[in-house]
Amino acid sequence: MIDVASFGANIQKSVLEAMSDALGLAILVCDKNDEIIFAGRPILQFYPIPAQFLETGTRLRDFLGAVFDSGVRSGTAPETSRRHSNRDEWISEHLSHHWRERFEVVERIGRHRWISLRKRRLPNGLGIVSITDVSEQKKREEQIQLDLERIELTEDILDCMPNPICVKDRNLNYVAVNKAFAAIHGLSPEAILGRSVWDLLEPELAEKFERTDRATLETGAVHCQPEQIVQADGEDLWVVTRKFRVGGPGKFLLVTCMNDVTDLVVGYGDRDGVTTGRSPLDVKDYNAFVPAQNCYDPFRSIDMQHLVEAGAIIEPVSAIRHRILLVTSSAVLEQNLVPLLRRWGLDACAVRTRAELTAFEEVCAARGIEIAALVVDGAMPEAHDVVTNWTALPSLQLAKNWTACDLRARVLALCGKGSGGDVACAASAPADWDIIVPDIGPAGRPAPDVEVVVAEDNEINQFVFAQILEGLGISYRIAANGEEAVRLWQQYRPNLVLMDVSMPVMNGFDAARAIRAAEKSAAFQTPIIAVTAQALDIDIDESKAAGMDDHITKPISPDMIEAVYRKFVVTRPERMAG
Template sequence: MQTTMLDAVSEVLAVAFLVYDRNDELIYASRLISSYFPVPPQFLTPGTRLRDYLGALYDAGWRGAAMGGKDQALQSREEWIAEHISAHWRERSEVQQRDGQNRWMRLTKRRLPSGYGICLIADITEQKKREEQWRADMERVQLTEEILDDLPQAVFVQDRNLGVVAVNKAFCAIMEIPSENVLGGTLASAFADEIASQLTDVTRHVLETGTPSATAVDLKGVSARGTRAVLRSQRVGKPGRYFIVTSFADAAQATSEVVAAACAVSTEAKSLPQQMGGRPVPTSAVHVGRKALLVTSDTEFEAKSLRTLQRLGLDACCVHDAAEQEAFLSVARSVGVVVDLIVVDIEMDVNCLEVAESYGVGTITLDGFQLDTELAFLVMEKLSGLEPSPHTEDWEISTGDGQAPASSEAATQLVLVAEDNDINQIVFSQILEGLGYAYRIAADGEEAVRLCAELRPDIVLMDVTLPRINGFEACRRIRAAERGSSRVTPVIGVLVQAFERDREECFAAGMNDVILKPLSPDAIEAVIARVAPELKDAFVG
């Protein structure tokens, strides 16, 4: 009964043990002893002398040390046995040792006042591995801290719970805060609430997607002189053990004109209302005449991107796949128009990047989250090294007296295009020339109304988002001017998105039909055939 109970205790505690009396004879050996010591079973039976048990252990090739640090190879069998018996007679003894299978065990020996001795054997392999890993981690942490402290730029590191786990000396100097006030806390312990919230959103996004981020922030008020900086974040580590490393731009870059302008424009892009209210964008941040192409099939991504690009002073338009992108760039090259930058939605096919590379145009890839935080800065950074744009004035596609050439049969068939975007003007001109129509382009709504009265075109293609007055108002003025006469000029509304409210507003303004961007020859030909069949018939005739 006692043996059964002792075996159960041994197995529950996962500890093997020997019990021997004052005459050094075994009175109990748990079943787990055989998993540690390779001795024949007869040497574990009650009554076996401790000397015989140790001799069998030695003969079996086990050379566990009684005392750490001694050379066991120089000991004879008798010396080895005598030293181990001596260890068993100590009041307290504990040693950790490794066997031939690279397994670590702890032997704890006690000699009780009654003379009975107990030896407990526990497997501590996993514990030793954890200790070794902990030491290795500590060495890496120490090395990492030394490396970080030697970096000239400020750096902070966050774990997957968004807690700050490391900062370097440069960070503490810039933020004027001791490291102990930051470590273990959140970004709120180092940054103002608004900036901490912004950076936390960025960190969470980088953590979830693995997409590196560059965020411009204004640190004014942290120090007496104030600082504007660009913070670059990236994810490192393995799944389940990710860290986010964020570094500040170096001092020269952080104070450069490009970064300062990018910071201002990034703030503007998030805070300005639809009509560019609030403080103006710095002139150094405006790239008037630069041309950007957006590649996305997401309408929200398109709207946000175009709004930011236009605020930066760029002429921008959108295509929706690699085929449209290829066709667009081909047309632009054929007429000598340089596209300076292509912004690609990260959800698009990789072919979009390959097309851009084949035409030698620089690209920016972003996802929807990064539009608010990074697009303005990345555009500024990308375009900062380019030569000044040769297009410093308003530009429209026209030749001679402003009327595009066409075949003699169709020379009297004039199409008026109301479009303010340079690149979309290229598309319109190439399509209409290909179809054989003469055309004229108006760059704003008021010019469209004036040219419609002067030229009396056969049809008007009216973009609804025009400067000065929009396409809806321009159409209403055209209709008002025609009131009382027999003339009714067909007007086609050109929309970016197929929202029903926009369609309804087009028809309410007096338009005859609508067409959606991106434009194609087939779509334009079809809408002309619908609203002005006589124009189509005259051309065919």
């Protein structure tokens, strides 16, 4: 008898080791007497036991006992593995598993380690055990489960919120909505998902929303706009809508959150009480707002460009009340220059001819009224003779190349000279008048019956515009859409048009183009001011392309409207100089 292993046994052991390495398995084989006949070295990566327990001929019971004693055994964590357990019961339980025809289990053998155990008992009595590390797979499964739980919790929270919320993908299709948002449209969330705003709203509003959506997706700038929504059930919903971009490049999503402020907004009952001076949008109780962070720094918030523009719009008023007499044959010049002089703090009036000038001088002398200076229209044929022959008080002949600032400085300089001297002025009269009066027909442009046309479809904003313009003493008409605005412009030819860019029937851009097309043969071009929900570059560029002169943003205020009116109506002629 030769007591050595056969050559075939070595081959079988090599094959098992190669298979173990190739498949990433730890393999253990025992015979029908539960003695180990092969144990791969990778087993030591899972169980820190002495290598002698893996040798051929070792009893399976001794191997399991060594595993139990190591403290890192199936179903236990390191911090609890030292607890007093029944060793014999644990070994017996696991021996019984080895005698099952098939037994598979995923067990934890440490804080962050999981293994997959597969046990087979063959008909000839051989038992085969394969051990695989599935820690990464288990971690991914746990993370996926945790993410699903978080998503479910987040959806439950969002559905319970009263504020409508929706999420759109890069193609501006809805990928997530909460119940409050679905309730606005009277649809279920499933009926909205996968669709776009064009499937839910009329084309005019859909175009407006898509424009702001794409601007936020492209620039990342947060869009904020107070809005009044009429829900599917007919109830009004007052919200402050905010749109912002989330995600990384190529994976951007658009989140829209509508903060419900309906409980704070009142005023429908005060529409008839305009004389009270209250706004139709009042806050019930300011104590409802809890003070939060105050991040405002007045010095950092100063915008020098705004200061420059404000200085150009609002002229300083002189405290001295001098009397200025204007001599001009142009009714348009009189209508523009006399209010301008009065705004500078001067008492001003006008005469049309030399005969009226002589009569006016006699009346003033009889009543003891002193005139500080005489301002002569340089476009009059007899302007030079009037200035030359007038010696009773300082006189001024307007020159062609003067700006409004030059005119104001020279007029105030004349007033400072008093009535005892003469002031040298331009020697030659200009061929035409282009300092104060634009190039219009000789008959001039009569004052319109309506000074401002407002194009606004929102009833609340219409009411606000009406209050402001009435408070400023400016006559106006309100159009509910762009088509009506063009009709009112044709009827009244106002001094100014305030044009909302987003309106039904015809939007503000098309209405402005229609007005500019009709003005091609006209001598006077009406200033058109775009009124936008937010100063987006795309709206500003399109308004300029449509021929609009400037833009303002909502919400509007009396100071804003007054500044625009003074810029383009009262002081418009002086800005056309040079």
